[in-house]
Structures are given as C-alpha cells and as structure tokens.
Amino acid sequence: MPRSLIVQKFGGSSVANPERIKRVAQRVVDTKRQGHEVVVVVSALGDTTDELLALAEQISQNPPERELDMLMATGEQVSVALLAMAIEELGERAISFTGAQVGILTDGTHTKAKLIDIRAARIREELGKGRVVIVAGFQGITMNHEITTLGRGGSDLTAVALAKALQAKVCEIFTDVEGVFTADPRIVPTARKLDTISFDEMLEMASLGAQVMQARSIFVAKRFNVDIHVRSSFTSREGTMITQAVKSMEETVVSGVTLQKDEAKVTIRDVPDKPGMAAQIFRELAQKDVNVDMIIQNVSREGATDVSFTVVKSDLPATLRVARSAAQRIGAGEVTTDEGVAKVSVVGIGMRSHSGVAAKMFETMARERINIEMISTSEIKVSCIVRKAHAERAVRTIHQAFGLHKKK
Amino acid sequence: MPRSLIVQKFGGSSVANPERIKRVAQRVVDTKRQGHEVVVVVSALGDTTDELLALAEQISQNPPERELDMLMATGEQVSVALLAMAIEELGERAISFTGAQVGILTDGTHTKAKLIDIRAARIREELGKGRVVIVAGFQGITMNHEITTLGRGGSDLTAVALAKALQAKVCEIFTDVEGVFTADPRIVPTARKLDTISFDEMLEMASLGAQVMQARSIFVAKRFNVDIHVRSSFTSREGTMITQAVKSMEETVVSGVTLQKDEAKVTIRDVPDKPGMAAQIFRELAQKDVNVDMIIQNVSREGATDVSFTVVKSDLPATLRVARSAAQRIGAGEVTTDEGVAKVSVVGIGMRSHSGVAAKMFETMARERINIEMISTSEIKVSCIVRKAHAERAVRTIHQAFGLHKKK
Numbered sequence: 001m002p003r004s005l006i007v008q009k010f011g012g013s014s015v016a017n018p019e020r021i022k023r024v025a026q027r028v029v030d031t032k033r034q035g036h037e038v039v040v041v042v043s044a045l046g047d048t049t050d051e052l053l054a055l056a057e058q059i060s061q062n063p064p065e066r067e068l069d070m071l072m073a074t075g076e077q078v079s080v081a082l083l084a085m086a087i088e089e090l091g092e093r094a095i096s097f098t099g100a101q102v103g104i105l106t107d108g109t110h111t112k113a114k115l116i117d118i119r120a121a122r123i124r125e126e127l128g129k130g131r132v133v134i135v136a137g138f139q140g141i142t143m144n145h146e147i148t149t150l151g152r153g154g155s156d157l158t159a160v161a162l163a164k165a166l167q168a169k170v171c172e173i174f175t176d177v178e179g180v181f182t183a184d185p186r187i188v189p190t191a192r193k194l195d196t197i198s199f200d201e202m203l204e205m206a207s208l209g210a211q212v213m214q215a216r217s218i219f220v221a222k223r224f225n226v227d228i229h230v231r232s233s234f235t236s237r238e239g240t241m242i243t244q245a246v247k248s249m250e251e252t253v254v255s256g257v258t259l260q261k262d263e264a265k266v267t268i269r270d271v272p273d274k275p276g277m278a279a280q281i282f283r284e285l286a287q288k289d290v291n292v293d294m295i296i297q298n299v300s301r302e303g304a305t306d307v308s309f310t311v312v313k314s315d316l317p318a319t320l321r322v323a324r325s326a327a328q329r330i331g332a333g334e335v336t337t338d339e340g341v342a343k344v345s346v347v348g349i350g351m352r353s354h355s356g357v358a359a360k361m362f363e364t365m366a367r368e369r370i371n372i373e374m375i376s377t378s379e380i381k382v383s384c385i386v387r388k389a390h391a392e393r394a395v396r397t398i399h400q401a402f403g404l405h406k407k408k
Numbered sequence: 409m410p411r412s413l414i415v416q417k418f419g420g421s422s423v424a425n426p427e428r429i430k431r432v433a434q435r436v437v438d439t440k441r442q443g444h445e446v447v448v449v450v451s452a453l454g455d456t457t458d459e460l461l462a463l464a465e466q467i468s469q470n471p472p473e474r475e476l477d478m479l480m481a482t483g484e485q486v487s488v489a490l491l492a493m494a495i496e497e498l499g500e501r502a503i504s505f506t507g508a509q510v511g512i513l514t515d516g517t518h519t520k521a522k523l524i525d526i527r528a529a530r531i532r533e534e535l536g537k538g539r540v541v542i543v544a545g546f547q548g549i550t551m552n553h554e555i556t557t558l559g560r561g562g563s564d565l566t567a568v569a570l571a572k573a574l575q576a577k578v579c580e581i582f583t584d585v586e587g588v589f590t591a592d593p594r595i596v597p598t599a600r601k602l603d604t605i606s607f608d609e610m611l612e613m614a615s616l617g618a619q620v621m622q623a624r625s626i627f628v629a630k631r632f633n634v635d636i637h638v639r640s641s642f643t644s645r646e647g648t649m650i651t652q653a654v655k656s657m658e659e660t661v662v663s664g665v666t667l668q669k670d671e672a673k674v675t676i677r678d679v680p681d682k683p684g685m686a687a688q689i690f691r692e693l694a695q696k697d698v699n700v701d702m703i704i705q706n707v708s709r710e711g712a713t714d715v716s717f718t719v720v721k722s723d724l725p726a727t728l729r730v731a732r733s734a735a736q737r738i739g740a741g742e743v744t745t746d747e748g749v750a751k752v753s754v755v756g757i758g759m760r761s762h763s764g765v766a767a768k769m770f771e772t773m774a775r776e777r778i779n780i781e782m783i784s785t786s787e788i789k790v791s792c793i794v795r796k797a798h799a800e801r802a803v804r805t806i807h808q809a810f811g812l813h814k815k816k
Contacts (some may be wrong), residue, residue: 018463018466018467021467022467034450055426055486055490056489056490056493058426059429059430059490059493059494059497060493060496060497063493063496064492064493064496067489067490067492067496068489068493069502070485070488070489070492070504070506071485071486071489071490071493073485074482074485074486077478077479077481077482077485078460078463080478081464081475081476081478081479082463082464082467082475082479084472084475085464085467085468085471085472085475085476085479085480086467086468088468088475089467089468089471090470090472095474096475096478098478098555100508100553101553101555110721110771121554131478145508145509145530147506147509178703207446294746370495
C-alpha cells in the first residue's frame, strides 16, 4: 500500500463558485506534484443543498426520504465533475466518482444512512494510473442499488472512511477556519490555534459546540486511528492535527473552552418524591429520541422535588409534549422552560491525571460573580450551565485562568 | 406482459418549475387511475442543462466528456426525484430511478452514447408493486459503470426504448405543441394537426426541420414498431399518432410541407471537368463528418464546371476549410458561400403511388414566380432550394395547392 496517499476533503463553501473550485483544483494539483497520491472528497456547491431542499418543499411537505436522497445526491455529483474538469484544466489527470461508483456501501436508512463498507478497488485502480480520484461526499449506495445520503457531517465521514479504507497517511479536512482553537476567537480574542488535539478531546469539543467537525466523523477516525488534519482552504498554513497520541510528555491539562448557546432548561415542579418518578419521565423522553443533557433535582418542599434538565432548543417542542403529559400522569406540578441559559465547558485530556480543574473553573466563576446553575463532568470535561448574559465573559475568564492564551 | 402499460415522456419545459411538475404528476396519476401501468421518462428541469453547461464553461473550455456526462446526468436525476415526490403527494405510489439503476446500458461514447440494451427487470418489479416508475431520460451507464448521456433527443430515445423493452401499448411524448402539423402554424395559419403519420414520413419531416422529435428516436420506434403519440402537456386533446400503418385506404398523397432555414449553399467555381474531381471533394467532406445535402453541377465553360452543394450552416467553417484546400489542389477556382437560401419540402407516403407531386410543386412555385435553385427527391419527399426571402410564401402556397388546410 502506498504510504504517501492523502485524502483531502473540501466543504461546500470551498467550492461555492467556479473561482473557488479552481483554487481547490490548484491546491489538489500542488499536493499531487509534491509526490502524493491524492483522493479528494467534495461537498455540494455552496447553497445547493438548501436550494434542492427548497424545491422539494415546494412540491411536498413530507417527501419520501428515498426521493430526497435521490435529489440531494445530485449536489455532490455536480461538484466532483466540475472539480475533475478544473484539475484536468491544470494539466493533471483526474476522474470523478459518485458514491455508488466507488462502492460506498451503506444501510438503507435514507437521509441518515450508516456506512457499512467501502470497496475501494476502483479508486486504487485509478490512482495506479496516476490520476487524482474525486469522490462525491455525503452519499452512498445500498446493496439494492438505492442511493442514500449520510446525513449531517456526511462528507467528513466519507473522507475519514476513505482514508481508512485506502490506508491514507492523513485525512485533510479543509474548512473556513484555520484549525481547532482553544476557544471561539470571536468570543476570546486571545484564543490560540492548537497544533494537535486528541480524538477524545475533539469528540468532547465537537459535542460541546465547536463547529469544526461533527462528532460522528471523529468517532470513526478514533476507532480506526485515522489522523485528521483540520486546516483552512484559504491559506497554506498548518492547521490542527487530530490524532490518537499527543506528542508532548508534559500534557496540556486543558485544551479548550467551549460555549453552547442552543440549550434550554426545562423544570418540572413538585414531582412526588417517590422512587421511579423522574426515571419515568426520562424514559419517555428517550423513547422520543430527545437527548437530555444535564439533570438536577432540588427538594422544594416535603414530599416533592423540582426536577430540572437541559435539552437542545430544537428538541424543546417534543420535550414539552412528553414532559407535560408525564407531569400530569404522575401528579407533578407545572412545566416551565428557561431559554436564558448557556453551557460553558472546559475540555482537556490532562484532567485524567491533574486534579483541580473543576475547582479552578468554579473559583474563577465565583470571582467573576457568575452563578453556576448546573454542573456535569466527564473524565476529560467539566460543563456548567450559567445565565446566557454572562456566558461569554465566563469563557474569556476561564480561558485566561487556564493560561490558554500562552503558547505552550 | 401487461397490455395496458403506457410510457409517458415529459420534456424540460413541462417540468420547468414546481407548479408544472405538479401538473405533470396529476396527468400521470390520471393515467394510472384509468387502469394503466405507467412508466414516466423526464428530462432536466427547464434550463438546467444550459446552466450546468455554463458552469462547466467557466471552468474549462474543453472539459473531458466523461466529466460532462457526470455533470449533465444530475439534471434528470433532480427531475425524477421531484416528480416522484409530487406523485406521492397525490396519493399514488411512485419510485424514481437513474439510468444506471434500471440498467439502461450504453456504449462508452460520452455525450452521445448509443443504447445497447435495457434491463428492465427492476422496472417490472416496481410496476408489479403498483408503483408508477419514473426513469431519468437522456442517461445511461456502461458495462464499466461509467455514467453516459445519449445526446440530443436522448430523453425521447429513452422513452421509445423503454416502450420497446416493456412492450408498452404506446409511448406518449408530451411536448409544447399539440402534435405534428401539415406545416409550421406560425408560417401557415391554416396548417392542420395530423391525426396519424407514418414513421417514414415523420423521419423525413424530422430531418427536414419539423422540430417535434429527433429522427433518431423515430428511427428506433420504426425499427421496433413502437407507436408514438405526440401530444401537448397543456391540454388533454389527442395529438398525432406516429405509427407503422396509416389507417385510411385512400392514402393522403402529401402529409406536410416543411421549411429549413439553416442551410447554406457552397459553390466551387471552375472545377476541371475530369472524372473523379467532384468525388474527391465530397469524399474529403464526408471524412470530416460534413453532411452534404444537395449537389448540382453546372457546366460554366469548356473543360470546367461549377459545383454547388448545400450544408447546414453550423458545418460551414469546416466545409470551407476542406473545400478551399481541395479546390487549390485540383486546380479549381474560388469557393463562394450563399446563406440567403432555404429549403422547402413536401413529404408524403402517398407519393409512392401517386405521380405528379413534384410537378405540382414546381408549377405552384412557377406561378408564384419563385425560382428553384436546386432540387432533390426521395421516394416520399421533394425538396427545393429557393431564396430565403420567398421561402415562407412558397410554403403557404404549396400547402394550399395540395389542399392540406382541408380536413380529410
């Protein structure tokens, strides 16, 4: 297997128009001419996906998901053909493929199919002929030749899975940011780009609101140990390497601070203080695919407690339906919501060996007089729910307190 | 094999926007509810094909044809998915397919592939489940899984070939005209829609400028005896049936008058009057794929002749290159072009048994003082080259002279 194979993935904004497609082509050609074999994964051009969805909506409010996939898959097919043309125009040989053509095999769950296997023989054959191979991201095919799409973050997943199948040296994810930062630079001006981050930290960061990559692709990369290089489409600077092992012996304790503003807090008042009452509510929410994040119970008066939990705002309508009917059934009180909250988290693999991270975070907020309403922790993260109005200040202060602005 | 299977083909203007797609869906559903099995072939939405080509042109002036096919094939894939959604919205079950998915097998001549075979098993299976089957027109797949397109008139060809493969009762071609007319109604206000026309006549009409259908699809329909019903997408009136046998015992002598304005006349002066001189010129033109239509030789002076011939205007640059180099080599004189000509033709299967059609046509033009510059005939047509300025008047007069305005 060649060791110099690189998979490069370009998102929709990187190929939004012919000029940008040409720039991507140049970047691919440069990589090829440095002596690498290159497999490129592309998303649909700019807003294509939204435009296709808008067309479908004009025809049906509830279109069959199989037909949605048939429709959406055309977006990436356009991109790969245009990119192949642009690369050929620069004098390198290129060939484009749909997911179906290179055997990206999925299950039949339309609009959010799961990858089963990649049969990369055709890709290897074309690489062997000295061609750049361009693969439509986000799409696959079932055993029964049905066209499927992989859902959100699908193109990243295609790239990571191809990198695994082809034993690529690295999977480069090109995006409109320069890499993974210690915090959102729009909130924390002193935020620094990380040179490396572990899969575990990146998984936490992704699920805590860092929008660089979806957790799903990172999970696959971790599982198959595929190094991911997240970097900018607009500069040639190195980005952030997401990898199994962190190089430095002296591990950084905390890698980043994240902020999530799309959470809402739901409170069910006066839940009878009997065993199984809360469990019943959360079981029903789970059945409706509502992902409950943090939970606290406060004893409010004798024989009853208030139960609060957070969910993402988009799940709020479903959550309220379930919570209100459950509350009535178990004899609880009213159900209230609070959208004025936000979640601030610190993430760091170093927490495993260094204690005191949570304490330092709480102290920092106390000093700033920011009240912590809820807390949750994992092995490598601490999250606090605070008032949304104070959230950005909390992120800046914590970033400073952990010395994240200083070059390690 | 079910005898009530109908193939319906809708062109790009019939599915140009969501409203029109819904109208097409209603039409398909009506046909289904009349008890037919329905297979629908659709072209790309409105101007999609041109828009995709414009994108490609911004990237490359000479894109690889394989990649052009990859790009263009997305147009029809969008159409079939949207039409399936629209039909499901009306309460009938529908399923869309790409050319690849239903095994429309072609050779590997990208952008103008030739149909090899249709493996219709999947279509039959879905029809058996009571579904309307929607197939992307214009596209196919090679044995090596390469996506191909069939070139101009490709969607009609898909429809006719599917009708043959599925032994359909009829292949309905929906278009923006009401059927095949005795002449272009924009030129001849008294032109009548024909109820039936034979394959042979339609073949002549198509190659003589009637733009209802490409000769290629009619040729396949004739070969496999597939009845074609050309009708309007905008009304429910019957259109024109193109079929093997013409019903009436008393055959119509002439079925239509056509006009072609895209011809140019090329004259090579003073060609040495030796055997093989003209042949050499036409052989070279044939090698360059230039289709020469009519040819006349006029003896201009002793030992030399003027050779004139017509070609379609788009072939003029290539024609002039060949003609000028050949003229020089054989010692002929200058090569001149004349774009002020047009071709007026009468077509009718009845000419086979009725003499005097050509004579009547010539007399009519003589009476109108329209000079005939060149003449060509086949078993079922007579064509004359006249000055373009007089061509429409010629068509009207001939239409009248053969009584085509009168209902038979």
